[in-house]
Amino acid sequence: MRLLYKPLLRVLSTVVGVVILTYFVMASIPGNPIFSKYDKGISQEELNIKLKSEKISVFNVQQFLSYGKKLLLFDFGKSKITGENINDEIAIRVYNTFQLTVFAVIIFLSLGLGLGLLGALFSGSFLDQLFKLITAMFMSTPVFWFGLVLMIVFSLQLSILPASGSDTFVHLILPAFTIGLRPAAFLQRLVQSRIEEALQSPFVQVAMSKGLSPNYVLIHHALRNALIPIVTIIALEFSQLMTGAVVAETIFSYKGIGTYILQGINSRDYNIILATVYVTCLFVIFINLILDLTYSWIDPRLKEEN
Amino acid sequence: MKKFLFIFSFFFLILLILVAIAPNLFTAQDPSLQNLDLILLEANSEHILGCDWLGRDIWSRLIFATRYTILSGMLVSFLTLLIPLLLSGYVLFRGDFINNVYLQIVDTFQIFPPLLLAILISARSDGGFLTIVTALVLSGWAANGRLIRAYLLEIKNRDFVLVAYSLGASDFRIFFKHILPNVISPLIILFSLRTGMMILAESTLNFLGLGGGEDALSWGAMVYGGKQFIGANFLVSLYPATAIALTVFCFQVLGEHLETKYRPKISGRLK
Numbered sequence: 001m002r003l004l005y006k007p008l009l010r011v012l013s014t015v016v017g018v019v020i021l022t023y024f025v026m027a028s029i030p031g032n033p034i035f036s037k038y039d040k041g042i043s044q045e046e047l048n049i050k051l052k053s054e055k056i057s058v059f060n061v062q063q064f065l066s067y068g069k070k071l072l073l074f075d076f077g078k079s080k081i082t083g084e085n086i087n088d089e090i091a092i093r094v095y096n097t098f099q100l101t102v103f104a105v106i107i108f109l110s111l112g113l114g115l116g117l118l119g120a121l122f123s124g125s126f127l128d129q130l131f132k133l134i135t136a137m138f139m140s141t142p143v144f145w146f147g148l149v150l151m152i153v154f155s156l157q158l159s160i161l162p163a164s165g166s167d168t169f170v171h172l173i174l175p176a177f178t179i180g181l182r183p184a185a186f187l188q189r190l191v192q193s194r195i196e197e198a199l200q201s202p203f204v205q206v207a208m209s210k211g212l213s214p215n216y217v218l219i220h221h222a223l224r225n226a227l228i229p230i231v232t233i234i235a236l237e238f239s240q241l242m243t244g245a246v247v248a249e250t251i252f253s254y255k256g257i258g259t260y261i262l263q264g265i266n267s268r269d270y271n272i273i274l275a276t277v278y279v280t281c282l283f284v285i286f287i288n289l290i291l292d293l294t295y296s297w298i299d300p301r302l303k304e305e306n
Numbered sequence: 307m308k309k310f311l312f313i314f315s316f317f318f319l320i321l322l323i324l325v326a327i328a329p330n331l332f333t334a335q336d337p338s339l340q341n342l343d344l345i346l347l348e349a350n351s352e353h354i355l356g357c358d359w360l361g362r363d364i365w366s367r368l369i370f371a372t373r374y375t376i377l378s379g380m381l382v383s384f385l386t387l388l389i390p391l392l393l394s395g396y397v398l399f400r401g402d403f404i405n406n407v408y409l410q411i412v413d414t415f416q417i418f419p420p421l422l423l424a425i426l427i428s429a430r431s432d433g434g435f436l437t438i439v440t441a442l443v444l445s446g447w448a449a450n451g452r453l454i455r456a457y458l459l460e461i462k463n464r465d466f467v468l469v470a471y472s473l474g475a476s477d478f479r480i481f482f483k484h485i486l487p488n489v490i491s492p493l494i495i496l497f498s499l500r501t502g503m504m505i506l507a508e509s510t511l512n513f514l515g516l517g518g519g520e521d522a523l524s525w526g527a528m529v530y531g532g533k534q535f536i537g538a539n540f541l542v543s544l545y546p547a548t549a550i551a552l553t554v555f556c557f558q559v560l561g562e563h564l565e566t567k568y569r570p571k572i573s574g575r576l577k
Contacts, residue, residue: 140558156536247513
């Protein structure tokens with residue numbers, strides 16, 4: 001319990017920070033939802049009346065408090081444009097995006113860890129050089145480039161995978177690779193350098209000279225010690241994954257939280273924007289909390305310090 | 307191989323800066339001239355990369371958009387270093403409470419997925435160069451917040467700073483005369499690495515249509531516009547997307563080269 005107390009306090013203060021920050025950004029947006037709702041054929045007087053009747057104002061303490069309370073209770077209200085209930089829509093979107101991210105994380109972890117280990121084993125060889133070049137290229141490539149190229153190759157040229165939609169598992173494949181490939185390059189680099197470092201250290205040499213098999217030493221000694229920075233980068237990459245999700249969902253017209261954000265922004269629908277941003281941030285905070293807690297499980301030395 | 311990549315990147319970036327300064331030298335075509343007879347034209351001798359969905363010459367658009375990309379990348383990268391440098395330089399001489407407030411603010415900004423805050427801010431107007439720069443600076447500065455504070459703190463605890471203090475130097479003088487010169491080289495390395503990342507972020511915002519839509523003269527916006535015609539001619543969006551990737555790659559190579567070659571003792575000890 002004592003272990004939970006500090007991270008939970010940090011989560012709470014960050015959530016409050018996020019609520020304040022989104023409110024101030026949103027309140028300073030000049031585009032007006034009334035304009036989006038009634039289009040541009042509306043006179044100034046009519047607009048003023050509408051504005052008064054719908055009680056839209058900027059920077060208002062009362063508004064801020066009620067808004068904060070609603071967010072904390074997950075009550076996002078109705079869309080200002082279409083009038084549909086945001087909670088229902090967001091539940092579907094979150095589920096879709098969650099599916100997509102889980103699949104992307106599987107790709108990211110298996111490619112990153114697997115190729116990282118492989119690179120460390122063949123350190124200095126031609127394969128190592130090749131990996132270094134490819135990861136450098138992937139790290140500097142925008143997410144949408146992967147999306148476009150995957151779409152051109154697999155949907156337009158080979159026509160084996162769908163270019164858009166979000167109904168079946170097949171629709172997940174291309175967007176998930178789009179999201180996962182770039183972070184995987186970052187992870188590959190880190191894993192390889194950490195394992196190479198660990199393989200040089202005395203405890204690995206001791207384990208080797210005891211006669212343990214090289215594979216056992218690699219997994220149980222080298223990888224175990226390289227795990228802390230790896231978990232840190234996974235936490236950092238997670239918010240990258242969410243950004244990637246916005247881009248990939250746009251390219252492949254996937255009905256997830258990312259396309260919902262853009263829909264909200266394009267129609268200046270405050271409620272949708274707030275709800276989506278808030279939910280995404282909560283998701284990232286939650287993942288960070290879990291990773292925080294795994295630190296002491298991975299490295300028992302940290303537990304004693306607490 | 308490494309050396310070759312570095313030399314290539316170095317000259318490529320110099321070339322890009324030249325293009326950004328004087329785009330007229332590299333193309334004779336007008337980037338915004340529309341010709342409806344040439345819509346989605348394949349490459350020929352007059353239009354070496356073909357034409358886009360409004361019949362505009364792609365090569366000249368690529369050339370003229372370079373300025374936007376290079377300038378925004380460097381400006382944002384510079385500001386995202388300057389803001390945390392000044393802020394953490396200030397809190398460095400204050401008590402624990404102010405330091406904790408600073409770190410909490412950095413944490414809050416950082417919990418936002420990097421582009422989400424930028425998307426929020428750039429949605430506040432119809433886009434344009436300044437909106438994009440503001441959005442990226444506000445969402446990007448926190449990423450350097452802790453690192454730069456650590457650099458400064460490490461120098462501040464050195465003996466020569468203590469000596470300067472005991473000689474009666476003011477906080478102001480210590481920061482600018484003694485601490486700042488010692489962190490300049492890691493900052494330059496960081497600048498090169500961050501510029502590439504900021505170009506990526508800028509083009510992503512433009513790709514999502516937040517930088518003034520498909521007619522904005524930027525590489526990201528060209529990809530965004532070409533995306534709708536991907537079935538007819540995918541090269542229209544593939545050219546600018548590859549230009550972005552290549553530019554960021556060169557900044558990355560340059561940064562990594564500087565890092566391995568000139569990695570100063572301070573940042574080495576920090577790692």
